[in-house]
Amino acid sequence: xxxxxxxxxxxxxxxxxxxxxxxxxxxxxxxxxxxxxxxxxxxxxxxxxxxxxxxxxxxxxxxxxxxxxxxxxxxxxxxxxxxxxxxxxxxxxxxxxxxxxxxxxxxxxxxxxxxxxxxxxxxxxxxxxxxxxxxxxxxxxxxxxxxxxxxxxxxxxxxxxxxxxxxxxxxxxxxxxxxxxxxxxxxxxxxxxxxxxxxxxxxxxxxxxxxxxxxxxxxxxxxx
Amino acid sequence: xxxxxxxxxxxxxxxxxxxxxxxxxxxxxxxxxxxxxxxxxxxxxxxxxxxxxxxxxxxxxxxxxxxxxxxxxxxxxxxxxxxxxxxxxxxxxxxxxxxxxxxxxxxxxxxxxxxxxxxxxxxxxxxxxxxxxxxxxxxxxxxxxxxxxxxxxxxxxxxxxxxxxxxxxxxxxxxxxxxxxxxxxxxxxxxxxxxxxxxxxxxxxxxxxxxxxxxxxxxxxxxxxxxx
Numbered sequence: 001x002x003x004x005x006x007x008x009x010x011x012x013x014x015x016x017x018x019x020x021x022x023x024x025x026x027x028x029x030x031x032x033x034x035x036x037x038x039x040x041x042x043x044x045x046x047x048x049x050x051x052x053x054x055x056x057x058x059x060x061x062x063x064x065x066x067x068x069x070x071x072x073x074x075x076x077x078x079x080x081x082x083x084x085x086x087x088x089x090x091x092x093x094x095x096x097x098x099x100x101x102x103x104x105x106x107x108x109x110x111x112x113x114x115x116x117x118x119x120x121x122x123x124x125x126x127x128x129x130x131x132x133x134x135x136x137x138x139x140x141x142x143x144x145x146x147x148x149x150x151x152x153x154x155x156x157x158x159x160x161x162x163x164x165x166x167x168x169x170x171x172x173x174x175x176x177x178x179x180x181x182x183x184x185x186x187x188x189x190x191x192x193x194x195x196x197x198x199x200x201x202x203x204x205x206x207x208x209x210x211x212x213x214x215x216x217x218x219x220x221x222x223x224x
Numbered sequence: 225x226x227x228x229x230x231x232x233x234x235x236x237x238x239x240x241x242x243x244x245x246x247x248x249x250x251x252x253x254x255x256x257x258x259x260x261x262x263x264x265x266x267x268x269x270x271x272x273x274x275x276x277x278x279x280x281x282x283x284x285x286x287x288x289x290x291x292x293x294x295x296x297x298x299x300x301x302x303x304x305x306x307x308x309x310x311x312x313x314x315x316x317x318x319x320x321x322x323x324x325x326x327x328x329x330x331x332x333x334x335x336x337x338x339x340x341x342x343x344x345x346x347x348x349x350x351x352x353x354x355x356x357x358x359x360x361x362x363x364x365x366x367x368x369x370x371x372x373x374x375x376x377x378x379x380x381x382x383x384x385x386x387x388x389x390x391x392x393x394x395x396x397x398x399x400x401x402x403x404x405x406x407x408x409x410x411x412x413x414x415x416x417x418x419x420x421x422x423x424x425x426x427x428x429x430x431x432x433x434x435x436x437x438x439x440x441x442x443x444x445x446x447x448x449x450x451x452x
Binding site: 149153154156157158159160162163166167170171173174177178181198199202205206209210213217220221223 | 290343344346347349350353354357358359363366367369370371373374375377378381382384385386388389
């Protein structure tokens with residue numbers, strides 16, 4: 001199972017490295033959204049609640065792009081049939097897709113978070129960097145698990161580009177709540193963690209529930 | 225097949241709902257703080273509980289569908305979610321009216337139950353575009369079931385997250401009304417809850433019967449066309 005997942009993951013990463021479709025587009029999109037927020041809020045620098053809200057809403061919107069492109073290669077070039085005919089567990093497909101999405105999102109965040117600090121953030125990221133890293137990690141894990149599930153759910157529908165954001169964003173509401181609340185004290189002028197344990201606990205619970213749930217129901221998607 | 229016991233169920237619903245409304249207006253006392261408007265509680269809260277119960281039931285039926293592959297469980301799941309969404313509209317409207325009357329605003333963000341309900345409602349609304357953009361019936365049933373299960377698991381997590389985000393700004397309302405309600409108010413509430421549950425089940429069975437009948441009709445028409 002793990003070997004199959006690793007093979008599919010390697011294929012996805014190779015495709016992404018060669019075509020450079022998703023990650024650059026998502027990264028570009030995050031910077032565009034920062035500019036949108038700069039004009040929309042008419043603020044040159046943000047801190048606290050506003051900063052963590054802008055950061056997480058931007059990352060969530062970028063994730064929508066990644067999720068709707070997650071099965072693009074299979075769909076457009078018919079690879080899905082080969083993948084489904086191969087005698088591999090659907091679980092390994094889920095693991096591969098979720099890991100690919102996770103790595104794409106990490107790659108995006110490697111640019112998007114420093115870009116946010118550079119363009120919009122008032123206080124600077126140094127204050128509580130390890131805590132922010134923990135929130136980003138758990139949040140991205142949740143986005144990746146739910147994202148892979150939503151991508152598979154929407155892959156066979158006609159109204160794919162409609163269903164993905166409509167389905168993904170409400171499902172990620174708890175992630176947004178936990179991440180934004182946990183990040184907010186880290187981005188204040190006097191940065192420091194506050195209630196961090198509670199929010200990381202909620203995020204971990206969310207991640208565990210949705211990883212297990214996705215593994216359980218993935219078998220029923222992408223059949224035939 | 226689905227219509228069994230529908231007539232007595234409908235009769236019980238009419239009797240219970242009538243009794244509930246009679247009790248709301250003539251038996252239950254006016255609330256000391258909020259006065260007459262608090263009586264919307266007997267519609268709003270049972271409706272919300274029944275709607276959430278319907279969403280959960282939709283998830284349970286969906287699990288049975290995926291386990292057995294029997295399309296009738298998918299139909300049950302679909303109709304349960306459909307009915308819950310209709311009740312959900314009622315919940316949001318009565319909630320807004322209650323909020324306007326007691327807090328002066330049509331919508332308040334610091335009421336975690338109502339806010340979580342809105343998120344859940346928004347998510348379940350996507351059931352329709354998802355379901356009806358899949359043509360193959362078997363796949364439609366499977367994908368809808370996966371959605372119903374995922375959304376069912378999402379409901380408690382979302383309630384926990386929203387409650388955690390708001391818990392320090394606002395005291396809980398339901399705990400006062402649910403925990404230490406005076407006896408006559410609680411009795412009225414329970415009758416109203418029973419009435420709403422019966423109404424939900426009646427409408428669910430009715431809709432199932434109607435959907436089943438129209439499916440049979442379509443099948444017979446097709447057969448007649450083939451025969452001709």
